Amino acid sequence: MQLLRRGDRGPAVVEIRTTLRRFGLLAAAPAPGSDDVFDGAVERAVQAFQQRRGLITDGIVGPDTYRALREAGWKLGDRMLALMVSAPMSGDDVGQLQTRLLELGYDPGRPSGVFDERTEQALRGFQRDYGLAADGVCGPGTLRALRQLGRKVVGGRPGLLREQELLRRAGPRMRGKRIVVDPGHGGLDRGVQVAGVCEADLMWDLARRLVGRMSATGMEALLSRREDTCPAEAERAAFANEANADLVLSLHADANRSMYAQGLATFHFGNGSGATSTVGEALAGLIQRELLTRTAMLDCGSQARTWELLRLTQMPAVRVELGYLTHIxxxxxxxxxxxxxVVAEGILVAVKRLYLLGQNDQPTGTFTFSDVLAHEINRNQAQAI
Incomplete structure (x- = not known):
């Protein structure tokens, strides 16, 4: 779809205005003749919506914002939900179903708002256990059962606990852990290009350096793309899911119209409504601190987002924005x-710290690649005795 921004007008703007009014973000009565105008009030309403949904708050309606606007219009019970392989159903109603199943002890994965095979399996399990037809379809009968049980369920964050338990069980050793390293862009999509410098090439080189170090520790490190390809974010997430990866690390650089914008930022999944990847958030924080200490870059923080790679992966994923190519x-x-x-070493150390869970750790910025290798050798020798 085309980008919609302040100053645009037309039928698409009327649709956006109607949706924002339904969410209570825009006044019900625009000035006469202005219902098809993307004005300042619409821009502010879009920014407020983007802030709620973990999107970039630029006030522009692009593909991600339009998708989120469409998905936010669905509530559980508005329609029947089922697995559609060619075009998976998505929306807030799917996220609400996933949250209900988690509260009841089933495992649809993170509440991503996408009805996938894992959600269908969890729904079939619920239906079997409660004497319903286990067809994997959330229709009127299943909804009634969910509502009846919902009043008996105490709150909490079972998804959070499940991620933390999986991390604890994984143990501190690096050997055997499968990591997908995702160099941004690629192929014909060169990403940010400034003064002959290309984001895709820099991130490819960085990814190769990181993969080499990870492989040396015994980890199974997989690249999400070839040098000459640029899969969509959903395809990169599907690759990680099919590989049954433990973590995903996505590498990018940024750009800004201002030549003064600079600094390092990390991102993890979080939708602004309580659903988050706690392990992803922990890893993003560890990477942020390691790299800030080692590089002295400006701290742009660690933030929650609903970008597709973060939202659609079934394992913790972190996106690292390594500075602005528009800043000299x-x-x-x-x-x-x-x-x-230095960056590759810092990211590797942050992953090691994640699995150490605070045990036998060292101050930020002092753990080296050699330390990680020595730690792995000592672990292997201890297990062999």
Whole structure:
């Protein structure tokens, strides 16, 4: 779809206005003749919606914002829900179903709002246990059962507990853990390009350095793409899910119209309504702190987002934005192979810290690649005795 921004007008703007009014974000009565105008009030309403949904608050209705507007219009019970392989159903009603199933002890995965095979399996399990036809379809009978049981269920965050337990069971060793490293863009999509510097090439080089270090520790590190390809984010998430990865690390650089914008940011899944990946949030924080200590970049924070790669992966995923290529200082650093080595080491150490769970750890910025290797050798020797 076309991008809609302040100053645009037409039938698509009328649709956006109607949706925002339904959500209570826009006054019910626009000025006469202005219902098809994307004005300042619409821009502010879009920004408020984006803030709620973990999107970039730019006031522009692009594909991600339009998808979120469409999905937010569905409530559980508005329609029948089922697995559609060619075009999976998505919406807030799916997220509400996934949350209900989690509260009842079933495992549809993170409440992503997408009805996938894992959601269908959890729904069939619920239907079997409660004497319903186990057809994997959330229709009137299943909805009645969910509502009747809903009043008996105490709140809490079972998804959070499940992620934390899986992390604890994984143990501190790196060997055997499967990590998908996702260099942003690729193929014909070169990403940010400034002064002959290309995001896709820099991130490909960084990803190769990171994969090499991870493989040396015994981890199984997989690249999400080839150098000459650029899969969509949903395809990258599907690759990680099919590989049954433990973590996903997505590598990007940023750009801004201002030459002064600079700094490092990390992102994890979170939708602004309580659903979040707690392990992803923990890993994002660890990466942020390690890289800030090692690189002295400006701290742009660790933030929750609902971008597809973060939302559709069944395992914790973190996106790292390694500075702004439009900022001469950040760009100079990223062009230095030695700097990319420092970043690769910092990310590897952050992953190691995640699995250590605070045991036998060292101060931020002091753990080295050699320390990680030595730790793995000692672990292997201890297990062999």
């Amino acid at each position: 200082g950040d760009r100079t650093k990223l062009l230095d192979p030695g700097f990319r080595d």
